[in-house]
Amino acid sequence: MTGSTAPIKITTKEIAQDFLNQYDTFLFDCDGVLWLGKHLLPLITETLDLLTSLGKTLYFVTNNSTKSRAAYTKKFASFGITVKEDQIFTSGYASALHVRDSLKLTPGEDKIWVFGESGITEELALMGYESLGCDDPRLDEPFDIATSPFIINGLDPKVKCVIAGLDTKVNYHRLAITLQYLQQPSVEFVATNIDSTFPNKGYILPGAGSMIESVAYASGRTPAACGKPNPNMLNAIVKAKNLDRSKCCMVGDRLNTDIRFGVEGQLGTLLVLTGIETEERVLNTAGDHPRPKYFAEKLGDLYELTN
Numbered sequence: 001m002t003g004s005t006a007p008i009k010i011t012t013k014e015i016a017q018d019f020l021n022q023y024d025t026f027l028f029d030c031d032g033v034l035w036l037g038k039h040l041l042p043l044i045t046e047t048l049d050l051l052t053s054l055g056k057t058l059y060f061v062t063n064n065s066t067k068s069r070a071a072y073t074k075k076f077a078s079f080g081i082t083v084k085e086d087q088i089f090t091s092g093y094a095s096a097l098h099v100r101d102s103l104k105l106t107p108g109e110d111k112i113w114v115f116g117e118s119g120i121t122e123e124l125a126l127m128g129y130e131s132l133g134c135d136d137p138r139l140d141e142p143f144d145i146a147t148s149p150f151i152i153n154g155l156d157p158k159v160k161c162v163i164a165g166l167d168t169k170v171n172y173h174r175l176a177i178t179l180q181y182l183q184q185p186s187v188e189f190v191a192t193n194i195d196s197t198f199p200n201k202g203y204i205l206p207g208a209g210s211m212i213e214s215v216a217y218a219s220g221r222t223p224a225a226c227g228k229p230n231p232n233m234l235n236a237i238v239k240a241k242n243l244d245r246s247k248c249c250m251v252g253d254r255l256n257t258d259i260r261f262g263v264e265g266q267l268g269t270l271l272v273l274t275g276i277e278t279e280e281r282v283l284n285t286a287g288d289h290p291r292p293k294y295f296a297e298k299l300g301d302l303y304e305l306t307n
């Protein structure tokens, strides 16, 4: 898929100002746009302050499910940036909303097996759902079919759904037990997001999608993926915040998630080159991805060019 208009690179003060004048609300992806792991990208604080001083509204929409919205406020604070929990949307939160609003599982009764991290279980707990799996230390043990407590004790019949996401403690034990639940046809299969990779300070690392693919392949099942570019996530944000899509801009570093989310959601789009994509891919008219309206070397260019 290609946009008919060539993406505009933000390289001058005039282009930067023209871009800023078009939008009153910005939805920021996090990994690859604001930071790389624990490393804040250049001029991020200055750019967010600039936008706030111009009266813009800021939201943060990340596919990274390893942290809950509450934990992300702490991560922002660790960089000296004040962000309220209700400005943050994660794929873990979107998955929990899916469990509650689409699958309509019963809190306090139905349980969820989590192949992923605490950013998922904390969001589920806020909605009253008990999770199994995740960081249970027994899953850190090497898998042995004769001794695994999850095999010996049998599957929990109250588990009605598997949520799979990015799990930096992925191992055979977690894969094996997740597969046991996915072999139950009545157990729903939900994925937080589809990102194949993510950027972290000079390295491209396996993303949630690469791990989810493993259990999807083993089970022969396709999960419902809840993060960007799923329009349900954007619909939830637009509804919760009463947004005018024509005045919103999605800022991301990945074409098949962030920019697709923005283009298909009828938002403006800005792609920054500090994460996954290259200028060559952004300008490629033959790619199978939507192209952004704007792109820039880094988010901080907005600050640098207008000051």
Ligand SMILES: O=C(O)[C@H](O)[C@H](O)COP(=O)(O)O
Residues within 6 Å of the ligand: 029, 030, 031, 032, 061, 062, 063, 064, 065, 166, 193, 195, 196, 197, 198, 199, 206, 207, 208, 209
């Ligand atoms: O694999 C993942 O979960 C993602 O690549 C990742 O962390 C994306 O986060 P985002 O770029 O949406 O902030």
Ligand SMILES: [Mg+2]
Residues within 6 Å of the ligand: 029, 030, 031, 032, 033, 252, 253, 254, 275
């Ligand atoms: Mg990103």
